[in-house]
Amino acid sequence: MPPLLTFARSQDIREADMDGMAALANTPSPRTLAPARSQPPRDDSAGDVFSRLGRSASFSKDAQIYGEGEPADYFYKLISGAVRTYKSLTGGRRQIDAFYRPGDVFGLAHGSEHTLSADAVTDVRVRLVRQRTVEALAQHDCELALQFWTLTREELRRSQGHLDLLAKTADERVASFLLEMAARARSEDEVQLSMSRQDIADHLGLTIETVSRTFSRMESTATIALPSSRNIVLRDRARLNRLNGDAN
Amino acid sequence: MPPLLTFARSQDIREADMDGMAALANTPSPRTLAPARSQPPRDDSAGDVFSRLGRSASFSKDAQIYGEGEPADYFYKLISGAVRTYKSLTGGRRQIDAFYRPGDVFGLAHGSEHTLSADAVTDVRVRLVRQRTVEALAQHDCELALQFWTLTREELRRSQGHLDLLAKTADERVASFLLEMAARARSEDEVQLSMSRQDIADHLGLTIETVSRTFSRMESTATIALPSSRNIVLRDRARLNRLNGDAN
């Protein structure tokens, strides 16, 4: 069951303190057509904390943002790009817990030490605030405490959803993945994948070959279309939903 | 991959408002010998909320405490017995997210609707408080907000830990499970399982047969002993740790 990971990790991390704060902080670059799926209001005042007190940092593709076991000092809000959090397993295997998109906050689970690693799927810009700062402020700012509690609850729900996913068959996992990615994208049925097949495989607990084969099979049954390997069109949502568990 | 679930659900739920509050609220009945493993201080003042504002309820073995899709009104604190939370999948399959023991708080992930079901593994006593009450109080009681935030973070870490588990082989999963159960018990190397093989299987994403076979194999290699099917003795922690991922 163990997929291998073969990753070149470019280590150049550029940091830029206190630049372009409010301006970019919450602009997920509205793109093309299609009415946006109900997105939660990402612009709560927890975002404010990142703008007011945070600093910015940039990471280039495949650079590590933090690693397991390191002291966990910060909460992160993703401004642009994509991030994956994961745990390294024995034998070079890797379990990717989540992919994050602009507007998402990550690193919420961590106590004094990181239990996960995070790195940049693409070039990335984040804003970060010290956990201690937030915790200290939250002692007297209930609003803030509630916001972070809420963010953490959402993250917990997401994590639990992912658990169910790993109890499913390969087809079901891939279907779930596609539907989730589509739900997060603005475009109705077109999904732009920022991550590799290896990333997807490590997220779904499958091998790269199984993911690829499943995509191919779905294409041959007209469930999806694959204009290019990282561009997927959902052609038969009904079937995907059925696979996903909307009553079999 | 789909294990079937065959469960008789006795539906008699006895509720008892406002009885035996403080007395039982935080007494995990200290048992036998052996120095307790470092237990987190379960007696934080979030527990107070359950004592002060909550009410009690009892559920008999296999009774449902709440179900997916129902409105989520309460947070729960387990007083006695054991609880499992799970998601039902297609084909009668089930993914158990967690088992809870006395002192644990559960139901933290839920927003307006339950995303998981919970039911009683054994006869159970809980205290419950309205989510709305806690949320309302937390608006002006930062202490409280922080405590629930912290509880939620711990739950998130646990959930993420479970994710890794599901990426492992059957042997590794069972080893992880045993070590976790042992860590939560007071006794050093003796584990009393309150749940069935089916529960364990659904927790680990395996079938009942695979769990059973794995136990048997571990017994034959003197890794564990099985005085009875629900009573397991860890005889070779080193080996279990190795399986679990302490460097293979």
Place this chain on the structure above:
DNA sequence: CGTGATCTTGAGGGAATTCAATGTCGGTGG
């Protein structure tokens, strides 16, 4: 256009599931 990285496709094998019995334990009534 070569060269490497990524993705796809094929063939074979292995780990866990499925199907099917058998074994064990706790309770209940003869």
Place this chain on the structure above:
DNA sequence: CCACCGACATTGAATTCCCTCAAGATCACG
């Protein structure tokens, strides 16, 4: 007390789904 029963657990044999190994195909980039 012991035979019987049902629920739960174990064990065995066959199958299946996914992984592993191994080639190709495609794409990006110099």
